[in-house]
Amino acid sequence: MTAILEVDRLSHRFGGLRVVDDLTFEVGEGEIVGLIGPNGAGKTTVLNLITGLYAPDQGDIRFEGESVAGLAPHKVTERGIARTFQTLRLFLNMSVIDNVMSAAYCRTGANLGQIILRTPAFRREEAATRLRAEELLGFFGERITGYRFTEPAYSLSYANRRRLEIARALMCSPRLLLLDEPAAGMNPSETSEVTELIGRLRDEGGYTILFIEHDMGVVADIADRVIALDHGRMIAQGSYEEVVADPSVIEAYLGRGTGITR
Amino acid sequence: MNGELKASSDRLGRDEWVAEHTGRTRRDPVAAVGAAIERVPFALRLAVIAVGFAAFPLLTDNSYVLRIVGTVALFAALALGLNLVAGFAGLLDLGYVAFYGIGGYTYAYLSSEFLGIHLPTPLTLIIVIATGVLFGWLLGLPSMRLVGDYLAIATLGFLLVFNQLTASLTRVHLPWTDGPVDMTGGPNGIINLDDLSLFGLTATSIKHYVIIIVVMLLTVMTVVHNVDRSRIGRGWRALRENDLAAETMGMPTKRLKLLAFVFGSSIAGLSGAVFAAWQGAVFPNNFAVPVLITLYSIIVLGGLGSIPGVLVGSFVLVVVPELLRDVALASTLFYGAVVLTLIVAIKPLWRAGAVILAVAALGGLARLAAPEASLPPGEGLGALVSHILILPVENATLVGNVAFVAVLGLMFLSAYLTSPTAKLLVLVPSLWLLALAWQTRLSQDPSVTRLLLIGATLVALMNFRPAGLFGRTRVEVL
Numbered sequence: 001m002t003a004i005l006e007v008d009r010l011s012h013r014f015g016g017l018r019v020v021d022d023l024t025f026e027v028g029e030g031e032i033v034g035l036i037g038p039n040g041a042g043k044t045t046v047l048n049l050i051t052g053l054y055a056p057d058q059g060d061i062r063f064e065g066e067s068v069a070g071l072a073p074h075k076v077t078e079r080g081i082a083r084t085f086q087t088l089r090l091f092l093n094m095s096v097i098d099n100v101m102s103a104a105y106c107r108t109g110a111n112l113g114q115i116i117l118r119t120p121a122f123r124r125e126e127a128a129t130r131l132r133a134e135e136l137l138g139f140f141g142e143r144i145t146g147y148r149f150t151e152p153a154y155s156l157s158y159a160n161r162r163r164l165e166i167a168r169a170l171m172c173s174p175r176l177l178l179l180d181e182p183a184a185g186m187n188p189s190e191t192s193e194v195t196e197l198i199g200r201l202r203d204e205g206g207y208t209i210l211f212i213e214h215d216m217g218v219v220a221d222i223a224d225r226v227i228a229l230d231h232g233r234m235i236a237q238g239s240y241e242e243v244v245a246d247p248s249v250i251e252a253y254l255g256r257g258t259g260i261t262r
Numbered sequence: 263m264n265g266e267l268k269a270s271s272d273r274l275g276r277d278e279w280v281a282e283h284t285g286r287t288r289r290d291p292v293a294a295v296g297a298a299i300e301r302v303p304f305a306l307r308l309a310v311i312a313v314g315f316a317a318f319p320l321l322t323d324n325s326y327v328l329r330i331v332g333t334v335a336l337f338a339a340l341a342l343g344l345n346l347v348a349g350f351a352g353l354l355d356l357g358y359v360a361f362y363g364i365g366g367y368t369y370a371y372l373s374s375e376f377l378g379i380h381l382p383t384p385l386t387l388i389i390v391i392a393t394g395v396l397f398g399w400l401l402g403l404p405s406m407r408l409v410g411d412y413l414a415i416a417t418l419g420f421l422l423v424f425n426q427l428t429a430s431l432t433r434v435h436l437p438w439t440d441g442p443v444d445m446t447g448g449p450n451g452i453i454n455l456d457d458l459s460l461f462g463l464t465a466t467s468i469k470h471y472v473i474i475i476v477v478m479l480l481t482v483m484t485v486v487h488n489v490d491r492s493r494i495g496r497g498w499r500a501l502r503e504n505d506l507a508a509e510t511m512g513m514p515t516k517r518l519k520l521l522a523f524v525f526g527s528s529i530a531g532l533s534g535a536v537f538a539a540w541q542g543a544v545f546p547n548n549f550a551v552p553v554l555i556t557l558y559s560i561i562v563l564g565g566l567g568s569i570p571g572v573l574v575g576s577f578v579l580v581v582v583p584e585l586l587r588d589v590a591l592a593s594t595l596f597y598g599a600v601v602l603t604l605i606v607a608i609k610p611l612w613r614a615g616a617v618i619l620a621v622a623a624l625g626g627l628a629r630l631a632a633p634e635a636s637l638p639p640g641e642g643l644g645a646l647v648s649h650i651l652i653l654p655v656e657n658a659t660l661v662g663n664v665a666f667v668a669v670l671g672l673m674f675l676s677a678y679l680t681s682p683t684a685k686l687l688v689l690v691p692s693l694w695l696l697a698l699a700w701q702t703r704l705s706q707d708p709s710v711t712r713l714l715l716i717g718a719t720l721v722a723l724m725n726f727r728p729a730g731l732f733g734r735t736r737v738e739v740l
Binding site (some may be wrong): 051053055072073074078082083085089091092093094099101102103104105106107110115117118120122126129139141152154168169171172198233 | 348484485488489492493494496497499500503504508509510511512513515521563707734736737738
């Protein structure tokens with residue numbers, strides 16, 4: 001399996017604190033990789049580094065063989081990496097369909113002249129963008145389709161906002177999808193739906209997925225491979241069973257010398 | 263799947279409350295008007311506006327009316343540009359009027375004896391727009407790292423510098439000239455500008471200028487409308503909503519901000535050139551902070567981000583101050599507004615009626631207390647009010663001043679009261695005193711009063727409709 005994403009000896013500090021410390025891992029094409037670790041382990045920072053929100057202090061990030069470290073976030077997205085946020089960041093006062101269509105920016109090319117004159121080329125592109133957005137929203141069944149298209153995003157329920165964020169990320173036409181706690185705040189049936197969705201995204205959509213998740217049920221069900229972080233370092237990787245049985249992972253989550261670890 | 267099951271699954275996950283969301287917002291009559299306007303096809307809206315404005319130059323020769331119509335259209339075009347920067351992209355640009363001025367002065371340089379240059383109008387306008395783009399870009403480039411209040415301060419500084427330079431660059435020593443050079447005309451401005459001359463026709467009368475300005479307004483409206491409904495318009499709204507998410511979703515936010523800024527400055531520049539040609543001169547005062555405040559009032563009143571709102575806003579802020587110059591009309595508007603506010607603000611309706619009756623009764627008591635006092639003068643609805651409310655007056659100016667201060671005192675008192683009954687009780691004498699102050703003092707001094715009234719209207723309106731007339735209330739989800 002060829003690696004689509006290579007994180008190579010990546011380090012990042014916040015002041016004196018090493019949030020990511022000499023981290024190296026790969027994500028293969030078509031793989032679903034789960035990133036786990038206790039709170040403050042640096043998981044979201046890794047995603048922020050990959051998507052260009054932070055420039056790494058040291059090390060390199062290569063996507064499809066080319067370095068994306070230090071690129072502006074929109075350039076990274078243009079290369080083919082899209083993400084969702086742990087704390088949702090929707091365009092709340094825009095309609096559901098506009099939220100999704102807005103993310104087509106880097107995949108469309110109509111210039112100001114074409115837009116002002118509404119040339120046929122612009123209209124075709126606009127119609128295609130709308131169609132694609134409706135198609136992506138249709139991925140979630142009836143939940144955010146139909147009359148909901150013109151509703152403002154703030155009118156959606158929490159779970160639907162998470163779905164909308166995924167649809168918006170897909171509109172960037174990524175090859176690598178980064179999901180930051182996709183099941184956070186969801187009830188058990190919604191969680192199992194998210195689990196199924198991640199599988200479908202890979203199988204039907206062909207996306208490679210790197211996701212952060214605290215719900216070990218989701219990780220166990222769907223991750224091909226699990227990477228465990230603590231204090232910005234990788235402490236274990238492998239299948240879910242291997243990683244959760246690893247003494248250093250148990251120690252990171254539960255501490256040393258408790259009754260449970262013995 | 264059988265029919266029954268299908269029907270019930272249609273409702274699954276669909277919250278009725280959410281489904282009726284649009285129905286709820288339309289219950290508000292002003293928002294209903296806004297929504298109705300949005301449903302009209304854009305071309306038809308343009309046609310209605312064109313006919314509405316064109317009616318004036320065709321039907322009237324009254325140059326006062328035409329000047330107001332032209333000003334409404336000019337301010338609407340200007341406000342559309344500002345609305346794009348501040349409303350769509352959410353950039354608080356306080357230097358906007360400087361670009362209006364740069365357009366005006368560029369036109370003046372290229373079409374007057376000041377430099378002895380008389381370029382053909384189309385070429386001048388192209389240069390004006392290019393200059394607007396250039397200066398917008400020059401100011402925008404370093405400012406795009408700033409957000410919110412910081413951007414506002416930086417751009418306001420630019421406007422102040424522009425105002426100062428246009429007023430004071432009258433004696434500049436350049437290395438290649440012998441004596442000092444007048445670069446801007448100073449407070450005396452640049453005068454005797456050429457008229458606009460397009461397609462072989464020269465604009466000579468105010469009618470021609472009204473038509474040119476309306477054509478410009480329609481063009482700007484079309485451009486803004488088209489850009490709003492495109493990848494760029496969505497990008498602007500996205501970065502206003504959440505800058506970081508927009509950037510992460512592949513939108514080059516810095517470039518989009520700069521584009522909004524430059525777009526706005528070129529619209530302002532074009533408007534400035536047309537204004538300069540119309541006035542036949544440019545002065546530093548034409549491009550100062552009061553214009554900026556009027557423009558912001560227009561877009562906030564109309565609703566940030568709303569195109570129909572800009573038209574209504576500029577109509578209100580240009581026409582109403584003119585109407586208020588006439589005492590009788592001003593009185594009618596004033597009392598009409600007070601009664602309307604009472605009806606809207608006090609529910610149920612009978613209470614509002616009771617308050618009005620109580621004010622009249624209070625007037626009767628005042629008449630009993632001072633049977634010999636003369637009635638204050640009144641015109642229009644004012645005459646009627648002074649008979650119903652019976653406002654006895656001997657020393658009109660003094661009484662008016664005291665009444666006005668007393669009204670302010672009672673309003674502050676009312677703000678600290680929590681019981682609705684107590685508020686209503688305070689309201690009755692406040693209204694009577696307000697009528698007294700209006701009849702004896704305020705209506706006698708329209709030049710001051712009209713500004714007071716506009717200010718009070720803006721305060722009241724923004725309290726009732728924080729999102730402006732046609733604006734959508736923005737929702738933040740925590």
